[in-house]
Amino acid sequence: MPDRYRFGALSACEIVGDQDVQVRPWRLAAADSLVVAVLLGGEARLEQDGRGTSAGPGECLLYTGSRPFRLAVGGPYRYVVLGIPGLPARLAAFDRQVTCAPATRILAATLAEFARQAPRLDPATGRELGEHVSGLLRTVLRTAAPCDAKPDGLHTRVHDHIESHLAGDLRPEAIAAAHHISVRYLHKLFQRHGETVCGYVRRRRLDRIRRALADPGVAHRPVPSVAAQWGFAEASHFGKLFRAESGVSPREFREAALGRNS
Incomplete structure (x- = not known):
């Protein structure tokens, strides 16, 4: 039987075998x-939408479960x-920009070590690391869009300003x-970096809200109160x-993150 783990909203299933399999x-x-x-x-060899990719130890595969695929594991x-709730497959599974993005290599290394340590993580540490992994994957998907612009001083200062004023007037x-x-x-x-001002602010605020909804310390606060903050x-x-x-409601996200059934 597969070993299953839960780290806040993130769930993991480890599968081990000796024989070749095809899914x-x-x-x-x-x-x-x-x-x-x-x-x-x-x-492993994965095929979907007429394209394919291979992976070895320490590498990751991204695909969608809503379209036919073939997975062969040696x-x-x-x-x-x-x-990970809240990560709809907005991009094709083998989009070159996803698999070649620099952040993807960081994601693969992080996921590999996270998976190795999963059985030994205590609940609090696992929940926090699960949120970090979720955030890193969102970054990979967001940065998959081509962008030739390099961050400059002003762009960095604006981002820092937004980050420190997420609860204020933005x-x-x-x-x-x-x-x-x-x-x-x-x-x-922002357009030079493939973003909009309002879209970036909204995304960062939603990230903060997801973090709060996954925090047992604020489980007593109603969702509208957290959102208003x-x-x-x-x-x-x-x-x-x-x-x-x-892809899920705030209530469903909180229930999954806190391990509740209702």
């Missing part, structure tokens, strides 16, 4: 969810499959005024944004 799912996932697998031993093998006008630039130039600054005053609007970004 062709007879039932597809209803949602366009992302599957992340890290190979710790053996070799034994003896050991691989870990990760499930309208483009306020951000631009704080850095003595025009709103138009602020928008151009990070700039989402309208509960219904926040709920729609959270589901669109995460």
Whole structure:
């Protein structure tokens, strides 16, 4: 039987075997969810959407369970499959920009070590590391889009300002005024990096909210209260944004992260 673990919202399943196996799912996932697998031993070949890729020990595979795929694993093998709520498969499984992104190599190394240490992690450490792994995977997917622009001093300062004012006024006008630039130039600054100002602010606030919803220390606080703290005053609007970004409702995310069944 596979060994299963849970680290907050992140779940993991470790599968070990000696014989070669081939997986062709007879039932597809209803949602366009992302599957992340890290190979710790053996070799694997994955095919989906007419394309394929191979992986060896210490490398990871990203694909979706909602479309047909074929996975061949050569034994003896050991691989870990990760499930992370809030990561819909918005990109093709073998998009070159994903597999070649610099952050992907960091992700693979992190996932491999995380998988090796999983059986020995205490609940608190596992929950915190699970959130870090989830955030790293979101970074990989976000940075997969081509971008030739290099961060400059102003871009870095604007990001630092946003990070330290996530609970405050982050309208483009306020951000631009704080850095003595025009709103138009602020928008151009973000466009060069493939982002929008409001989209970046929203994403960072949602990251903070996910972190809070996964924290047992604030489990007593209603979801609307947590959302309002990070700039989402309208509960219904926040709920729609959270589901669109995460694939689940805030309540479902909190229940999964805290290990609750209802």
